[in-house]
Amino acid sequence: MNSSFARKALLGAAAPVSALVIAVVVSSIVLLISGSNPVEAYGDMIEHASKLETQVDILNRATPLYLSGVAAAIGFRMNLFNIGVEGQFLLAFIVAAHVGSLVEIPSVFHIALILVVAMSVGGAYAGVAGVLKVTRGVNEVISTIMLNAIAISGLVAWLIIEWKAGGDIAASGGRVTTEPIAESGLLPSLNTWLEVFTREVRQGKELTGVLIIAIAVGILYHVLLNRTVFGYDLRASGANPFAAQAGGVPPKQMVVLAMVLSGAVAGLVGMNELFNTGFFPSNPIRGLGFAGIATALLGRNHPVGVAFAALIFAFLDVSSGILQITGAASREIVVIMQGVIILAAVIAYEVVYRIRLREEAAAAAAAIRQTTAPTPEAAAT
Amino acid sequence: MRFDLQRVPTWARWMIYAAVGVLVLTVVQGFDDTERLTAVSSSQAMLRWAVPIMLAGLGGLFSERAGVVNIGLEGMLILGTWFGAWGAINYGGWWGLLIGVGGGALGGLLHAIATVSFGVDHIISGVAINVLAPGITRFLSSEILVDYDGGSITQSPRVPGVGKFTFPFLAGGDLFGWKSPDMLGWLTRKNWFWVSDMTGLLKGLVTQVSLATMVAFALVPISAWVIWRTRFGLRLRICGEHPHGGETQGINIYLYKYLGVIVSGGLAGLGGAFIASPELSGIYLEGQTNGRGFIGLAALIFGNWRPFGIMAGAMLFGYPFGIGLRDLDGSASHALLLVNTIALGAVLVWAVRRDRRVDAFLAGFLGAAAAVWYFASDTVPDWWISILPFVIVLVVLIFFSQRLRMPRADGYIYRKGEM
Numbered sequence: 001m002n003s004s005f006a007r008k009a010l011l012g013a014a015a016p017v018s019a020l021v022i023a024v025v026v027s028s029i030v031l032l033i034s035g036s037n038p039v040e041a042y043g044d045m046i047e048h049a050s051k052l053e054t055q056v057d058i059l060n061r062a063t064p065l066y067l068s069g070v071a072a073a074i075g076f077r078m079n080l081f082n083i084g085v086e087g088q089f090l091l092a093f094i095v096a097a098h099v100g101s102l103v104e105i106p107s108v109f110h111i112a113l114i115l116v117v118a119m120s121v122g123g124a125y126a127g128v129a130g131v132l133k134v135t136r137g138v139n140e141v142i143s144t145i146m147l148n149a150i151a152i153s154g155l156v157a158w159l160i161i162e163w164k165a166g167g168d169i170a171a172s173g174g175r176v177t178t179e180p181i182a183e184s185g186l187l188p189s190l191n192t193w194l195e196v197f198t199r200e201v202r203q204g205k206e207l208t209g210v211l212i213i214a215i216a217v218g219i220l221y222h223v224l225l226n227r228t229v230f231g232y233d234l235r236a237s238g239a240n241p242f243a244a245q246a247g248g249v250p251p252k253q254m255v256v257l258a259m260v261l262s263g264a265v266a267g268l269v270g271m272n273e274l275f276n277t278g279f280f281p282s283n284p285i286r287g288l289g290f291a292g293i294a295t296a297l298l299g300r301n302h303p304v305g306v307a308f309a310a311l312i313f314a315f316l317d318v319s320s321g322i323l324q325i326t327g328a329a330s331r332e333i334v335v336i337m338q339g340v341i342i343l344a345a346v347i348a349y350e351v352v353y354r355i356r357l358r359e360e361a362a363a364a365a366a367a368i369r370q371t372t373a374p375t376p377e378a379a380a381t
Numbered sequence: 382m383r384f385d386l387q388r389v390p391t392w393a394r395w396m397i398y399a400a401v402g403v404l405v406l407t408v409v410q411g412f413d414d415t416e417r418l419t420a421v422s423s424s425q426a427m428l429r430w431a432v433p434i435m436l437a438g439l440g441g442l443f444s445e446r447a448g449v450v451n452i453g454l455e456g457m458l459i460l461g462t463w464f465g466a467w468g469a470i471n472y473g474g475w476w477g478l479l480i481g482v483g484g485g486a487l488g489g490l491l492h493a494i495a496t497v498s499f500g501v502d503h504i505i506s507g508v509a510i511n512v513l514a515p516g517i518t519r520f521l522s523s524e525i526l527v528d529y530d531g532g533s534i535t536q537s538p539r540v541p542g543v544g545k546f547t548f549p550f551l552a553g554g555d556l557f558g559w560k561s562p563d564m565l566g567w568l569t570r571k572n573w574f575w576v577s578d579m580t581g582l583l584k585g586l587v588t589q590v591s592l593a594t595m596v597a598f599a600l601v602p603i604s605a606w607v608i609w610r611t612r613f614g615l616r617l618r619i620c621g622e623h624p625h626g627g628e629t630q631g632i633n634i635y636l637y638k639y640l641g642v643i644v645s646g647g648l649a650g651l652g653g654a655f656i657a658s659p660e661l662s663g664i665y666l667e668g669q670t671n672g673r674g675f676i677g678l679a680a681l682i683f684g685n686w687r688p689f690g691i692m693a694g695a696m697l698f699g700y701p702f703g704i705g706l707r708d709l710d711g712s713a714s715h716a717l718l719l720v721n722t723i724a725l726g727a728v729l730v731w732a733v734r735r736d737r738r739v740d741a742f743l744a745g746f747l748g749a750a751a752a753v754w755y756f757a758s759d760t761v762p763d764w765w766i767s768i769l770p771f772v773i774v775l776v777v778l779i780f781f782s783q784r785l786r787m788p789r790a791d792g793y794i795y796r797k798g799e800m
Contacts, residue, residue: 145672146771157767158764294512336517
């Protein structure tokens with residue numbers, strides 16, 4: 001019994017670990033071909049990551065990645081592909097920034113208002129794709145991609161002009177942003193807490209308070225999925241929609257609800273940047289939507305797995321910055337590494353899954369042989 | 382006897398649709414005091430914008446007819462832009478296209494390995510390829526393009542193209558050094574209502590056409606022939622309809638799925654090379670595909686998984702791109718609002734006659750919204766111009782998604798011998 005548990009754990013870890021190994025091997029080959037020393041490059045990255053300031057950066061990067069990953073994972077658990085996290089979070093970002101700048105109320109309410117607005121907008125926008133799927137049969141992959149484009153180059157581009165901060169644009173370096181949010185609406189950084197355990201954080205780095213929200217979202221995601229009826233219905237619909245429907249799970253409502261939930265979490269992706277700057281910037285961070293999908297894939301939609309995945313991607317993103325300074329290699333190598341990790345991970349998961357299936361089938365066959373062995377026919381021969 | 386449109390041959394029916402469409406454009410642009418909707422340059426722009434969408438769509442066709450959903454088209458398009466640009470800069474225009482095909486096919490091969498050999502979910506593998514492809518091109522740029530004169534990590538120097546061709550007689554092209562008459566141009570200059578508008582748009586389709594464009598359009602009938610008239614096509618289709626049935630016939634399903642997905646990548650790669658060619662940008666630029674792989678996928682769905690339908694979809698989606706590109710004052714895109722209203726009105730009539738209440742309500746509502754906007758404004762903002770094609774894709778899918786038939790085993794993870 002114990003050995004089978006150990007084996008199960010080993011198989012579970014085999015896929016992500018082998019994906020990482022494959023990624024390291026492939027990028028080493030690429031680095032060698034391009035005339036760089038892979039050992040030196042990796043060494044520089046790891047050494048850079050051992051600094052406290054870099055670690056703060058990594059956590060700041062991992063926080064939105066994790067939220068984006070959980071948003072994608074909620075959909076994946078129900079076989080829904082919410083490719084539209086990018087559009088949902090940018091739209092939520094700008095609306096939350098605008099609403100937050102309109103009021104000045106006690107800090108707790110102000111911050112809560114901003115978060116609620118962001119989650120509502122993200123959820124509503126994702127809900128459109130859910131409604132289109134169940135009422136009009138529009139595949140959610142295509143509709144969320146189109147809604148992405150409509151949100152990013154349409155709605156956000158329009159709203160930023162509508163809501164742009166007053167005053168001299170030339171004075172702000174020609175950048176168009178929304179009005180800044182009052183101090184009461186900004187979630188404080190975690191530096192004071194961090195410094196209790198470590199040392200003073202230098203270089204003006206601040207550990208984002210959204211990290212706490214992200215952890216809370218992760219716990220809620222786990223509880224919702226594994227400890228509630230809704231979560232059970234969600235997983236059942238994802239595993240076998242027909243069986244779930246026969247068991248009384250309304251499939252259409254589940255699709256819309258899952259999309260709305262996914263979008264609501266997506267709405268939080270931009271909060272990190274919002275609480276840091278206080279306004280919607282003229283060129284907000286991009287690409288977190290697709291990166292979130294990758295994070296969810298690598299983390300197997302598991303709340304802890306996604307966290308690890310987010311940390312790995314964040315480490316690669318942040319620590320590769322040092323490569324530009326030391327010149328050990330082109331920092332673009334990490335983009336290839338991330339791509340290879342994902343592709344290798346999804347393949348490795350599939351292979352491990354098949355190995356497991358085969359073992360289960362073999363175990364079942366052995367069990368049947370055992371129970372059928374003492375039958376009279378078998379004894380007679 | 383009542384005139385029955387359904388009894389007219391398909392090609393003639395499409396021509397009638399096109400002529401009616403031009404009539405609508407002609408009337409509408411009269412209100413807005415613009416001639417851009419039916420100008421020669423507009424149909425030329427539409428053609429250029431339609432080609433990559435169409436090639437991505439045809440790519441999707443080969444893959445999905447073989448039962449493999451290919452959301453990685455965007456990534457393969459991206460590979461095509463880089464390899465196409467690199468090939469063209471080093472070896473000339475035609476080699477650029479060919480090397481672009483190779484780059485895209487490489488992406489297709491990767492997708493095939495993941496989905497066919499390892500049985501990974503098709504969407505997941507496609508997303509992974511979409512993440513990997515820009516990483517590869519970025520790295521290659523940082524290694525190769527930065528050393529070029531005028532190149533950088535995000536862009537290449539100018540990319541040479543292939544020749545252009547003007548059709549003789551129709552548009553006055555040269556024939557062995559003799560300048561033939563320009564019939565369409567003559568008709569266009571007459572400024573006859575509707576007729577001159579049609580000839581104007583037609584002239585754009587046959588004037589100064591890039592040979593690459595001609596290759597792309599030739600691929601439409603070729604694809605149709607290959608998929609429906611050859612043994613290869615029959616076997617490809619059985620992979621997408623009933624792979625286990627094909628297996629009992631002794632067909633190597635894995636092989637045909639591989640071929641379908643690799644061809645798919647190659648076609649998308651050609652589309653990417655076209656984007657980097659002087660026909661559209663004349664340069665490799667990071668992010669220049671701008672979601673056209675996904676629009677190609679939408680064209681595939683719009684075209685009901687058929688080559689000529691894909692072509693029609695690509696033109697429909699390419700037209701607002703082409704119009705928007707030169708529409709600095711927004712007047713032509715403003716006129717398109719009324720076109721949208723009329724199109725939605727047609728959908729409304731169709732829905733009422735079929736007694737489809739929800740469709741009728743939706744069409745009426747959207748049409749009215751477009752009409753209100755049209756009459757309440759003189760021009761449309763920049764952002765509307767840039768998202769119009771995506772809106773059209775979404776609206777088209779809202780009305781027609783339920784009337785489509787995708788290959789039966791599309792997206793099904795086939796394992797040999799496992800039912």
